[in-house]
Amino acid sequence: MHHSVSGEDAREGMSRRSFLRGTGAAAAAAAALETALASVTEAAAVGAAPQVVGPDATPVTLRVNGATRTVAVEPRATLVDVLRGPLGLTGTKIGCDRGSCSACTVLLNGAPVASCSILAIDVGDRAITTIEGLARGGALHPVQAAFIAHDALQCGFCTPGLALSCAALLERVPHPTEADIKAAISGHLCRCGAYQHVIEAVLAAAEARRG
């Protein structure tokens, strides 16, 4: 049903497993495998023996908000650390740093991912969208405009992640039901309790896109 991202789902599953699989050489090997999956051009470099990277910083090229950025990062660096640190994209927030609050959500090829739970070296050539890249050409994304109009936030700390998950939902399901929206944001924790206004905002954003 979510055909536009189905091709990414498998890759995403691989990424999570590889992240969970372990540390050290195993993680490096998994990372190399992941890179191979992500980009056929790098497959030759993997060869028979797994390429070992780290522990020192190694160059990583990321496609972020339409730009290609190469930064030197330690293999242990998570995507969120690289976004917030060397790339200076502090709109992505760290709430728990262990994948339970979703504040750090970014989009990888349009699919929401907890950027605290994926290593930067595992991202490969997938296109990263952070909250800074959601508004295009100075115009707010309909979800962002609706969040303001419906006051779908208070402190605003969970907002970037929520807005990205909601924007991704509208790509998959242009006319979501309330149940669709609840499912899409069920991993997001908001201590200010903005859920009802978020649902109202996403319904309005879908309506605005239709119009």
Add this chain to the structure above:
Amino acid sequence: MAAQQQDSLRRETLPFGIVGASLTQIERMVPAEEAPPLAPNADLSQVGKPTPRWNGEEKVTGAVRFTADIALPRLLHARLLRAPLPHARIGAIDITAAQRHPDVRAVHVILGPHGGGTASVSADEDVEATRRVEEPVVLYAGMAVAAVAAVSPEAAEQGVRLIKVDWRPLPFVVDMDDARVVGAPVVFEKLDVQAGFGASGLVTAGLPLNGNVRGPAKDARGDATAGFAAADVVVEGEYRTQAQSHCCMEPHGVVADWRADGLTVYISTQFAAGVREELARAFSLPLNRVRVIVDAMGGGFGSKATLGYYGLAAAALSRQAGAPVRLVLDRQEEQVDSGYRPATWQRLRIGARRDGELSAISLLSYGSAGVGNVASRLYACANYEESHYDVFINSGPGCAMRAPGAVPGAFALEQAIDELADKLGMDPIALRDRIDASPARREERRLGAERIGWSRRHAAGAETGPIKTGLGMAQSLWGANVQVNSACEVRVLRDGSVEIRSSVQDIGTGTGTVLAQVVAEELGLRAEDVRVRIGDTDFPEGPGSGGSRATASITPPARNAAHQVRRHLCALAAPILGVDADDLEARGGRIVSRSDPARAMAFRDAAAKMRTEQFVAIASRADDYAGFRSRAGDSASAQNDLGGVHFAAVTVDTETGLVRVVRVVAAQDCGRPINPKQIESQVHGGVMQGLGYALMEERILDRQTGHVVNADLERYKMPGVHEAPRIDVLLLENYQGFSATDAYGVAEPATVPTAPAIANAIYNAIGVRLRALPMNRAAILAALAARGT
């Protein structure tokens, strides 16, 4: 400049009462410099409107800067060494290996033996900034002992691991019941300076300490014994509430930048001005050398009211290192050591006559933050007695959390009142109509009952089938708090642009928006035309965002400062328009003659006539026009309390124990509502936190190890979207004629009644009363089993 000249008063007529129910007018004596009375919201263009949040666009684009987002050149990263034991004496601390780490730039001992010893910090200049203790004692697992600043967070963590501490374990106790037992391990050997809590609030020091129990703090009026003797019906129950964590999505954090010319601190705080004073005191700096900035903060709920050990440590590290230092707690630290709402035990007894009139209330309570004053003050009762005991355990220090005291207090009181109604054969609303004097809550009960469909409420436990439905309601009481002398500046520039400046911070409640609305209303502009610059102690000192006081404290001086600006521009415009300045008003972006609206000029054209490039007015919060009910220093409470009534509709699955809150109707008053949309958001937050408190949240300490076992966001359960009910907010306009805006807070009253409303609805569904929190599946099934269903 400040509107504090009480000697010169004028008589004014102000709106008074509840719109749609009892709106009338009242005459009050008003300080001469105050702005004229503000009309009811229906007659205004900015105030009372759902104006979009002032920094909404920055928040939805990720541009707004939270503390952890602050990047400064040469920024160092700090981590903390935390105690692995819940109770221990510290013999010695050796920091030399940490100091020798090539990437470590500073090591600061927070809790260590001062004076002598090879690795002591007695020679360290940071001693003034540390807790001065001769025999340092770790009081809980996770207590911060030392801090390390390094060029990266990883290096700081390595530095922390190089610190050697001689821990000397002591016996500990983490359970409140265990702590009360004679012979239990003693947490504090002496407590001679710390103030204690009474059930009605903070009491002065000097209460006796026996073991871990301090008190009693007593309060009484009338003759409770006689009152119970005269009662036709008595209800009595024991209630327990759990420890609740604030779970701010943004962890506590600070960036401290110590320089030769002064200290600048970026911190996630609810009280920028208060933190500046703490820093000045701790480091013996004059206030003009300390600046505190909070651009945005991601939730506080009471836990970010002070500088905190982490703020002190970051400033000390920055001074030592000569570079800015960032210290942000991780999630585990956040859940262990950033405060929590302490657990309580209460025994509440209420006597009533057959007609419902209360004849006596008796309350006995244990806990470490009191149980508020709802039992004493929500309902009229001539005979009242209470005794409260603080109980100390080896856990991180509790702190204020959204409506401290009132939340556990209302859980007991509002169930007891429902139980009383049951015994009297009265409807819970009819009983409250009989014993509650508040006109606001009376109207809220009426509106809420109608909206939720109260007339369809069945008898308790009347339904058959495994899934039962229930309706319940409960009430709120919270002081209308004010920080007197809160100051705000309004300036107009020669191009007609307007700026608001105050140190008051916006913690997500929308303080900046309501300030812009109030100033725009006074100047005849649109809220979006007014630039809001707040959260910076370089500006006039605003109030803390705590005790639901920010709006009540800062909007009146903002309006009064804007009024001075308006008068200045009208005086400039008067000779040009050929009318008297008193005949001019500001509306629609123009200065207009009341008597001859054809005589008018643009606001910006009037500003262009200014002699200097800007005109600045500063005003501070005057006393309420009717005086305050109570006042201590700058902290005061209005004559009238805030109310609030919540209705909850639940389903209870008697086979699984699952409670679903299907719908909540929250009727709320806060004086004059300035921004109904933002208020609605705040009420949603109050309901969701109350729902979490009712059904799932609980900070759990392990009795064997003394550690928090659910110091994360997956095992500490807080409500997500699937737990969110549909919430209807019914907002009263309740004018009192107390100040230039007549606006009061709403954050705390909006969470007080949620849990007891849900508890009363559960009782209505299953016919069994749950007197302990959280009312999770296990608790529901146990309660049903105990009844034999």
